[in-house]
Amino acid sequence: MSTEEKPLPFIYQFMAGAMAGISEVLIMYPLDVVKTRMQLQVGIGAQAEYKGVIDCFSKMIKREGFGSLYRGIVPPILMEAPKRATKFAANDEWGKFYRKQFGTEKMTQSLSILTGATAGATESLVVVPFELIKIRLQDKNSKYKNARDVLKNTIKGEGIVSLYNGLEATMWRQSIWNAGYFGVIFQVKSLLPKPTNQSEKTRNDLISGFVGGTVGTMLNTPFDVIKSRIQSTPRIPGTPPKYNWALPSLVKVFSEGSFRAMYKGFVPKVLRLGPGGGIMLVVYNTTMNFFRGIYYKKEKPARKNEN
Template sequence: MENHPQPEEVEYEGLQTQSLGVNMLAGALAGISEHAVMFPVDSIKTRMQVFSAASSGSSYTGVVNAFSRISSTEGLRTLWRGVASVIMGAGPAHAVHFGMYEFVKDLAGGNQQGHHFFATSIAGAAATTANDALMNPFDVIKQRMQIRGSTHTSVLSCARTVYRTEGLAAFYVSYPTTLLMTVPFTAVQFTTYEYFKKVLNPSNTYSPVTHALAGGIAGGLAAASTTPLDVAKTLLQTRGTSTDPQIRNARGMMDAFKIIWAKDGLRGFSRGLTPRVLTHMPSNALCWLSYEFFKVAIGERSSWTAL
């Protein structure tokens, strides 16, 4: 009988320096998985962060209260309104995100033995800068569709309305604030993830439990530490829907901070903290779990094809 060579087993450690294309494809699939699954909780977070008309606080008193009221008065489908925008943006944005992360991390020596906090932080910051440039307009559309009373029925109609009534600047008015939030968010997230991944899995083998656990811890810490900036971002991204002239005329992060402080004091900066953490812990765990899985799966397929 003729002997056919068997595909060689692909070591997970060797996949850490996969091609840019593999990292980008894995990142795109991971990003879509992450955002789609946790979207309803993200919708609740947005509702809790938006200042209600003629009131200093949110009309929702907590996650359970928000879920109960939305589902009973508007239907559960409302919690998924705007998910198409996230799916459309998350794929290419996360492809760029993870591709840039792996490229810069390797360039800065982050794939060498030991813990490299500086390399992973720099890589994370570079990744989120590129990611947010693509994702910001989609995030604006998503939040416009998530708010209470939104009449937008599709991503395209929402984009057209925002552009017609507020101009192109409306899609990027929150970009500086988003960067000021996501750069430290991503630095904390990636550094924490890489640290716990190495602590929990020193042999650096493919371990779904390790990837999920490290990802969840990293997501929770990053989300909690950047919530004040997220509140400001939401205010800026939904300003065009407000009847409050001060909110409608907010031009940037400092204006947003002043409005939040004036209307709700210190506690205003923690609005949506619980659903934000509840969103990012499992979604980040899923994101890293998906990313590491797709990286291995695509890498193995590429290796077998090359044989």
């Protein structure tokens, strides 16, 4: 087994995933804000306030200032370390588990998809409260001052369990995205020329991560739309929420605006998670290789028996 393939303890996977996630969010966050704004508007076409990505960027900066593009960034920064760390570490650990269960040493296409989906479900348990706070801050009509204000008022008005509103939709979203992301990465890497140096490895990571992020986004956007709507609306005791469970909410969104409504915010989302997927994979693999260089020290050659 080559040095690049040798496994590392969970803590190293966790740290590498954290660094990958924070790098991605610092670079790509404004597109996430634009995506949420476009997902939360009800009208489509001429009735929509934001006509596209550029129009949304322009109106936000003009009306709310440049800082609005980074509104709600604190929860993602706090979330990215455990979120991305859980994503990559869970993917590695579930991969080990499935390979052992199926009696194979190497990952296959189907195992990559299964492992990614399971890792996504695991990741959901970590991200839901952070996502809820972020969505409520990014909303144009947000009444909250900061993340702490969202947390305090949500718990006070809806109870602490409400922090997990949208868990089911988030599991759908994360499982589908991760299955597409890691499954496509496996396939694309198998089609690319085998790298012979670090530069070529980085190139393959960027290409496969970009394609994986793009495909994952194409697959999971409808569930991201309904997750945003479920989490943006406070729960009022005695009043049934407009959006609740994932599949019925999908039907409702479709009935309100056709298939197009289910892909609101797709352009900024794919512009973020396509390149972002490449950035994450490069940072993760580079960091893991750095850790391997520390963890697996070269063994000194055994001394020959002088007798």
